[in-house]
Amino acid sequence: MALSSRPEVPAFDASDLKELKRTLVTACRVLDREGITDGYGHVSARVPGADAFLTIANVSPGLATVERLIMMDLDGKYLGGAETPPNEWPIHACVFKVRPDVMSIAHTHSIWSSLFSVLPIKLRPLHHYGKFLSVNGPPIYQGAGLVRTVERGDALAKALGDEPVVLMRAHGDTVVGASIEQVVQRTVRLAKLGELTHLALLHGEPRYLTAEELETFNADERFPARGWEYYISRLGKRES
Numbered sequence: 001m002a003l004s005s006r007p008e009v010p011a012f013d014a015s016d017l018k019e020l021k022r023t024l025v026t027a028c029r030v031l032d033r034e035g036i037t038d039g040y041g042h043v044s045a046r047v048p049g050a051d052a053f054l055t056i057a058n059v060s061p062g063l064a065t066v067e068r069l070i071m072m073d074l075d076g077k078y079l080g081g082a083e084t085p086p087n088e089w090p091i092h093a094c095v096f097k098v099r100p101d102v103m104s105i106a107h108t109h110s111i112w113s114s115l116f117s118v119l120p121i122k123l124r125p126l127h128h129y130g131k132f133l134s135v136n137g138p139p140i141y142q143g144a145g146l147v148r149t150v151e152r153g154d155a156l157a158k159a160l161g162d163e164p165v166v167l168m169r170a171h172g173d174t175v176v177g178a179s180i181e182q183v184v185q186r187t188v189r190l191a192k193l194g195e196l197t198h199l200a201l202l203h204g205e206p207r208y209l210t211a212e213e214l215e216t217f218n219a220d221e222r223f224p225a226r227g228w229e230y231y232i233s234r235l236g237k238r239e240s
């Protein structure tokens with residue numbers, strides 16, 4: 001194989017993908033267990049070194065299994081697994097295409113992201129759980145409606161820009177990160193930040209974190225292993 005060529009996409013059943021698929025299923029179940037997703041939403045993982053990704057088929061996150069995963073390329077071409085892609089697959093394809101740093105994406109209809117997607121008040125970090133966000137909070141994709149076309153997926157990716165999160169007006173959110181575990185923790189913490197901000201606003205204008213204070217918290221960046229272990233402990237038996 002020439003050095004300049006990209007590695008081929010592994011087969012859906014390749015042993016190389018086994019652990020990634022298991023982690024992806026666990027991630028879906030965690031978001032369901034933590035009350036972030038309901039019957040809808042999905043998590044995806046980039047296939048390392050390939051222009052392809054894995055996500056759940058057209059199934060609720062809480063019912064995800066390895067057999068109900070699908071692999072697609074970044075143009076939406078079917079590459080293996082369950083044959084019915086989630087309706088909003090362009091969210092994943094279009095963001096992976098323009099964000100080579102992103103290894104995992106979660107899309108949810110989180111009640112807290114939905115709330116702050118329609119308010120004049122921006123969701124901004126006022127607790128260290130929001131430390132991964134910019135000081136002015138996530139941008140909002142204004143296009144109401146599901147992201148079922150590449151055109152809308154591209155518009156969403158543009159709204160996301162280089163940020164870790166984009167809220168989606170009257171819809172939910174899209175959260176990106178360097179690993180499945182990080183994306184799950186970010187998604188859960190984003191919801192906690194939304195709830196906390198909602199409570200804080202009942203008492204008046206909250207004191208938000210400054211850019212300098214966010215940097216202080218971010219200096220303590222660690223891989224979210226402890227949070228991940230905790231989330232798994234709340235799932236009970238791991239089934240796949």
Ligand SMILES: [Zn+2]
Nearest residue numbers: 088109171172
């Ligand atoms: Zn959606």
